[in-house]
Amino acid sequence: MVLDSTNPIIEVKDVSFRYDLRSSTxxxxxxxxxxxxxxxxxxxxxxxxxxxxxxxxxxGLYKPQFGSVTIAGYELNEETKWEIRKRMGIVFQNPDNQFIGSTVEDDVAFGLENLNMPYEQMKMRVYEALHMVDMYDYRHADPTRLSGGQKQRVAIAGLLALQPEILLLDEAFVMLDPKSRKDLLKTLQKLKSRHQLTIISITHDMNEAASSDRIIVLKNGTISSIGTPKEVFSKELDFEAPFTEKLRRILQMKGRNVPNTYMSEEEMVEWLWK
Structure with missing residues (x-):
């Protein structure tokens, strides 16, 4: 993946925040x-x-006491936050709170209807978005009767139909079973690759974090480290490791001749087959 480091889509500079202005914490x-x-x-x-x-x-829900945030070329403030939100889609941990329509396709179309988009254009956007997340065959289904993983796919399709530049996942995998979580991670990887979608995931799930390009580690309100999954999981031992790292450590403890650094799932499979 080739990235343009000269023009970041999100830039956070010297941001500090406290809820109680009377407190020094x-x-x-x-x-x-x-x-x-x-x-x-x-x-x-x-x-x-x-x-x-x-x-x-x-x-844009909180305003930092110090520092600045720039997103998609706009410095975040009261005047620009609505313009920025047009470029950002948010997926929460409970998709049930996001459903509006009585069918999957109605729900995906809801945001487009609010933009007064012409019907034919809206129909094409819904068609494309549902195919992106492999949910087109469920377009006539009641979204509340879907599985957890399917509900999150529909929620993501509703955002993709709006063609955001940035997708923010706020603990979006918490309520999913392991298979749904794995399938959804693969879908997001595919969307990121095909559509240059920028993804920010706030997560406790280390397997989700391991799917990212880079990880930011926060400790007590400061950044402890930033790096690739390999860099972070090789030195940050306070967190529960993703599955492949757990396996590597177990094999190492048992005296097996395993590599001394973190391996991705693909690297672990390749190593096991040697």
Missing amino acids: ETLSSINFSVQKGEWVAIIGNNGSGKSTLAGILL
């Missing part, structure tokens, strides 16, 4: 990072690390 302190178009960045951290607060700042 900051929830976030001097946060700096950038995200390139077409990149998937996961933000991880224990409870109280500041993940949810950072997500709220990116959405």
